Amino acid sequence: MNKRMTRSVLGVAAAATLLLAAACSDPGSSTTTSGGSVDWPAQDTDLTGTTLTIWAAQNSNTIPDSVVAGFEDLTGAEVDVETIPDPYEQGVQTKVATGDMPDLAFWQPTASQLTALNAKQNLLPLDGAPFVDAYSGGLADMTGLLDGTRYAALITTPAVEGVYYNKEVFEKAGITDLPTDWDSFVALAEQLKGDGVTPFYEMGADRWATQWWVQVQLAEAAQDGLWDRVNANEESFTDDTIQGAVDEYEDLIDEGLFNDDIKTATFEDQGKALLNGDAAMVMQVNSFFGQLQQLADTDELNQKIGFFPISKDGNVGTYIPDQSNALVAFNTGDEDQEAAARQLLEYWLGDGYADFVAAQSTVSLQTDVPSPSDVPQALLDVSASLDGAAGSMQALAVANPDLYINLADMIQGTKTPEQVTEATQQQFAQLAKAQGVSGF
Amino acid sequence: MTTMLEPHRAPQEELAPSRAGARPGRRSSSDHPLWFLLPALAILAVFFIAPTVFNFVYAFTDWSSFKSEIGFVGLENFRDLASSGTLLADLRITVVYAILVAIFQNLFGLLLALLLERDTRVNRMARVAFFVPVIMSALAVGYVFQALLEPDGGLNAMLSFLLPGQVDVAWLGSTRWTIVVVALVHAWKWMGLSMLIYLAGLKTISDDVLEAARLDGASGWQLFRQVKLPLLAPAVTFNVATALLGSMNGFDVVQATTEGGPGGTTELLNIFIFRTFGQGLFAQATAMSLTLFLVVALLAFPVIAGLRRRERVL
Numbered sequence: 111m112n113k114r115m116t117r118s119v120l121g122v123a124a125a126a127t128l129l130l131a132a133a134c135s136d137p138g139s140s141t142t143t144s145g146g147s148v149d150w151p152a153q154d155t156d157l158t159g160t161t162l163t164i165w166a167a168q169n170s171n172t173i174p175d176s177v178v179a180g181f182e183d184l185t186g187a188e189v190d191v192e193t194i195p196d197p198y199e200q201g202v203q204t205k206v207a208t209g210d211m212p213d214l215a216f217w218q219p220t221a222s223q224l225t226a227l228n229a230k231q232n233l234l235p236l237d238g239a240p241f242v243d244a245y246s247g248g249l250a251d252m253t254g255l256l257d258g259t260r261y262a263a264l265i266t267t268p269a270v271e272g273v274y275y276n277k278e279v280f281e282k283a284g285i286t287d288l289p290t291d292w293d294s295f296v297a298l299a300e301q302l303k304g305d306g307v308t309p310f311y312e313m314g315a316d317r318w319a320t321q322w323w324v325q326v327q328l329a330e331a332a333q334d335g336l337w338d339r340v341n342a343n344e345e346s347f348t349d350d351t352i353q354g355a356v357d358e359y360e361d362l363i364d365e366g367l368f369n370d371d372i373k374t375a376t377f378e379d380q381g382k383a384l385l386n387g388d389a390a391m392v393m394q395v396n397s398f399f400g401q402l403q404q405l406a407d408t409d410e411l412n413q414k415i416g417f418f419p420i421s422k423d424g425n426v427g428t429y430i431p432d433q434s435n436a437l438v439a440f441n442t443g444d445e446d447q448e449a450a451a452r453q454l455l456e457y458w459l460g461d462g463y464a465d466f467v468a469a470q471s472t473v474s475l476q477t478d479v480p481s482p483s484d485v486p487q488a489l490l491d492v493s494a495s496l497d498g499a500a501g502s503m504q505a506l507a508v509a510n511p512d513l514y515i516n517l518a519d520m521i522q523g524t525k526t527p528e529q530v531t532e533a534t535q536q537q538f539a540q541l542a543k544a545q546g547v548s549g550f
Numbered sequence: 551m552t553t554m555l556e557p558h559r560a561p562q563e564e565l566a567p568s569r570a571g572a573r574p575g576r577r578s579s580s581d582h583p584l585w586f587l588l589p590a591l592a593i594l595a596v597f598f599i600a601p602t603v604f605n606f607v608y609a610f611t612d613w614s615s616f617k618s619e620i621g622f623v624g625l626e627n628f629r630d631l632a633s634s635g636t637l638l639a640d641l642r643i644t645v646v647y648a649i650l651v652a653i654f655q656n657l658f659g660l661l662l663a664l665l666l667e668r669d670t671r672v673n674r675m676a677r678v679a680f681f682v683p684v685i686m687s688a689l690a691v692g693y694v695f696q697a698l699l700e701p702d703g704g705l706n707a708m709l710s711f712l713l714p715g716q717v718d719v720a721w722l723g724s725t726r727w728t729i730v731v732v733a734l735v736h737a738w739k740w741m742g743l744s745m746l747i748y749l750a751g752l753k754t755i756s757d758d759v760l761e762a763a764r765l766d767g768a769s770g771w772q773l774f775r776q777v778k779l780p781l782l783a784p785a786v787t788f789n790v791a792t793a794l795l796g797s798m799n800g801f802d803v804v805q806a807t808t809e810g811g812p813g814g815t816t817e818l819l820n821i822f823i824f825r826t827f828g829q830g831l832f833a834q835a836t837a838m839s840l841t842l843f844l845v846v847a848l849l850a851f852p853v854i855a856g857l858r859r860r861e862r863v864l
Contacts (some may be wrong), residue, residue, distance in 0.1 A: 197828060200828035203615045203828070204827075205829055206615070207615050207832065225616055226615055226616065226830050227615070228615060228616055228617060231617075307833065313725070315811065316813075317809075317811065317813070331681075333662070366711060371701065371720075373723055374700075374701050374720040374722075374723040406811070443554065464796070511831075512825065515814070517824075518811065518813070519813045519814050521813075522725050522811065522812040522813025522814075522815075523725060523813060524725055524813030524814055524815060525811075525813070527816075533636075533775075536634055538831075540630065540831065540834070541620055541829060541830070541831065542832075544612065544614040544616055544830070544831055544833075545616040545617070546616070547615070
């Protein structure tokens, strides 16, 4: 290569690199959506020729089936449900960050997860939607909001963290009254252990359920503004409240109240253990019940499985909406598409809602639409416990650190309870800082 | 040994000057205009140079999924990383994993190559069988082994059948030994490739040399230790370097089997990066991958240089 050639080759390479570097801005950026209310088209407005895309996860991609069929018949629109592979949230976040957007997507309607999608830029505000007033109880104000603006439409009952128990095991042990606070809950477990029954079953290998044990103990504190203080950096995970809950969890494990194979047990093992009566209780959320529904029919479940919420001083449930509970609509920049997306949500929670809850055998969120008769009792109890429930970390904290991984590490013995809260706080601060939360 | 190698090397040295002399000179610039390079350069720039440059640039920003602006923050990401113990702990795990994989993969590969050296029909079939895992999806391999190694999985069922009593070892449950198990799985997947390269190395050893050694009364072990192994040195260099540096970037097998558990004892740096990226902290994840890139580069040069020097000494 002669000198001139070298120079021009280098020049071309440099130019190409510069050109690319010039495009070095976040491709997911666009103009901020306005917070004002928007027009909501009639549910049966003709949409022939319009195609709407819904992103769904592997465990939520069949949820829209009845709604999609009904909506396509009514409006002539075409609705594509695209499955984003697991881990769903990461996949969606990465796609949106690189400028790829659907019209609608299943999304956890919590403030932290709405922030993670950069809702103010990327999502359509749903204020003034006709379905907001149709929600029963306090559901409308419970979730789906970020700084006072509604970005997510709740379609099914948010999950509640609480105790699923085997009724037959309780009966055999002569237990008739359910625990009324944490102390009676632990006393009950100790009594069961005395009778030779494994009181609690935890899935240390699959990790994610570990955090429920800490969060349910924080229900009253959460109602008292715990997460607001954590969000403002006025209180830390390492302070007494949260640390105390982690210590308590560790103590219960040390006391031998959990299954012997806590380190290697999985989500599947947990479901089987409770159904077979190998363990008396499991601290879990709604998806656990979904697991049970795959193992047994409604009659068997009604006969065997019960649910009660538990907290430090009483029976306050802790709600944690997840991705399959709600949808968000995207600010795609195309007004017709956006209007069509709103119309679909309107139909979903409007004329299509009765069919939807019937097809899903799920609890209805609306006063005017009754729940179908084949909903298992435990799910009705879960839904009832939403009244007066406290928000989980996911629902109320500005960020969602990997508390569950740190707790699982504690179960494996590689972290102390102090290291659990320290690592969690560190990650929380990092996330809060990245979001530009003041105080971090 | 050196005298033995010399005849091999000599022809190459003779070739070198003649190749230099045949350089076409001026003619090429008219036959092959420079701008013919542009499409290739553009592809190089878009798919190789730009991502690498961005990997450097984004590491010094606050790029995240939470906001649209990207601002420069200097070395802050690296300061945060240094202050948290996770990076160092995960880096240690990654290096241990890479060394274990390099050892196992080469050991298995070499043993297989020696066993299947002769070109019989059975050996050919066996070679194919051992090469199959190489072309399998790493995630599939991971999930298969996860199922096999579960406490009530296939391996324990087999052991329970063969041994007296019920075997229910949690093969992926030990905070100390799981790293060895996942390294073995990784090595199992890639040993076919090492085998192939060692086989190619063995094929290049001249029969004359082996025959001479045998006539001199060398035993099977001496034949291997004194003749084959030294002549396999280039294959060792390639295999050790690729296994070591490849597994520094390991992710799929471990993610599928343990997700970094139990208790974070198999959390490779790439799994931590994946987790950080998933949290929306894109800049921090980029800073970590830059760190990994630098560590791999720092490790690569001395390792390869050392192995090459060894080739020459042998």
